[in-house]
Amino acid sequence: MPQDDPALVERLRDPATCREAFGEVISRYSEPLYWLIRRMVNSHDDANDLLQNTFMKAWQALDNFRGDAKLSTWLYKIAVNESITHLDRERRRAGVSLDDEASALAHTIEADEWIDGDALSLKLRKAVATLPEKQRLVFNMKYFDEMKYEQMSEILGTSVGALKASYHLAVKKIEQYLQTD
Amino acid sequence: MNKEQYKNSVLDRPGHPDGMTVPDGFFEAFARDMAAKLPPNELEQQPVKALQPPTRWQRMRPFVYMAAMFAGIWCMMKMFSMMQNASADMSLDRSPVLTAALSNDDFVTDYVLDDYGEEQLLEDLYADGYSVADLSF
Numbered sequence: 655m656p657q658d659d660p661a662l663v664e665r666l667r668d669p670a671t672c673r674e675a676f677g678e679v680i681s682r683y684s685e686p687l688y689w690l691i692r693r694m695v696n697s698h699d700d701a702n703d704l705l706q707n708t709f710m711k712a713w714q715a716l717d718n719f720r721g722d723a724k725l726s727t728w729l730y731k732i733a734v735n736e737s738i739t740h741l742d743r744e745r746r747r748a749g750v751s752l753d754d755e756a757s758a759l760a761h762t763i764e765a766d767e768w769i770d771g772d773a774l775s776l777k778l779r780k781a782v783a784t785l786p787e788k789q790r791l792v793f794n795m796k797y798f799d800e801m802k803y804e805q806m807s808e809i810l811g812t813s814v815g816a817l818k819a820s821y822h823l824a825v826k827k828i829e830q831y832l833q834t835d
Numbered sequence: 836m837n838k839e840q841y842k843n844s845v846l847d848r849p850g851h852p853d854g855m856t857v858p859d860g861f862f863e864a865f866a867r868d869m870a871a872k873l874p875p876n877e878l879e880q881q882p883v884k885a886l887q888p889p890t891r892w893q894r895m896r897p898f899v900y901m902a903a904m905f906a907g908i909w910c911m912m913k914m915f916s917m918m919q920n921a922s923a924d925m926s927l928d929r930s931p932v933l934t935a936a937l938s939n940d941d942f943v944t945d946y947v948l949d950d951y952g953e954e955q956l957l958e959d960l961y962a963d964g965y966s967v968a969d970l971s972f
Contacts, residue, residue: 669881677870684869685862692855702865709869717878768856774845775854781845798851825846832845 663721672716680709683726686799687733693794694737696759696779698768704740708733723808730809734791741787759783781831785824792817793824 665675687708692701711732712719719728760780763769769776782790791810795801796817803814810817937943 667878669878672876672878673873676873677866680869681866684865688857688862688865689855693853698855698857705865706869710873713873713876716876717881766855768858769854770856772854774848775852778845779853779855797846798853828846 663725666716666719666725667721676713676716679712679725679729683729684709687729690730690733690794690799691737693782693798694791695740696762696783697766700740704733704736708736711736727805727808734809738787777832778828781828784831785827789820789824792820793828796821
């Protein structure tokens with residue numbers, strides 16, 4: 655995750671320089687935010703749309719960003735909300751329950767054209783798709799993004815202890831899936 | 836490979852690959868396109884505040900505060916000085932009532948020597964020729 659730059663935050667809050675500074679924010683954060691969203695929704699096209707929504711919302715709400723929270727935390731929060739809202743919307747649209755979501759996600763994984771992994775990678779993605787939404791988010795942030803629990807706690811509004819427990823449980827479930835499937 | 840080895844081989848792979856890719860140059864193109872299509876936002880539409888010259892009060896304020904501080908110190912010193920003079924005026928020599936009272940033997944006997952100590956009394960009696968045996972308590 656890119657480090658917060660106080661000078662960049664200062665420029666973001668200045669009407670004269672905010673547009674140019676936000677261009678830097680997009681360059682700096684588009685990749686980590688994309689992977690966070692993509693691992694939640696699995697489809698490249700959906701991730702692309704949600705990433706655009708994330709930056710658009712951040713841009714429109716820039717006036718409300720006071721710099722109390724870290725810029726990265728603020729952007730990750732928006733991206734997480736966008737991902738969860740999208741998954742809820744998709745579930746409602748397809749009439750899929752939370753329990754059936756794993757099979758729907760597995761289908762999305764197989765249908766995605768932007769994939770270049772071996773059988774093990776595909777197996778892991780399917781295993782991750784079986785996790786409940788929040789647990790999947792925690793697992794992705796920790797395992798793939800190697801984020802610290804403290805920052806995850808700020809983004810997700812959950813205690814560090816609960817996040818550790820959630821990650822541990824997620825790993826156990828994935829191990830079970832890999833052993834049985 | 837048994838199941839345990841297989842499980843570890845998936846989760847412990849270096850770099851944690853998940854097989855997901857993006858089109859070539861996707862992030863560069865995304866950043867460029869995204870920055871180009873940002874609409875005007877509220878912050879951007881706020882008028883930029885021109886740097887105003889300081890007002891007369893803003894220029895004078897440090898000097899006024901400093902003058903007020905010195906005036907306060909002067910008042911404090913004056914007050915201490917007045918308190919010192921007042922306590923000097925209360926000395927015995929300057930009070931006619933106290934001078935008259937202290938020149939009166941009865942007043943001295945009744946009020947000033949009233950806290951005559953027992954030990955002092957015994958010493959004085961002894962000096963006057965009395966012995967301890969003559970005293971009955």
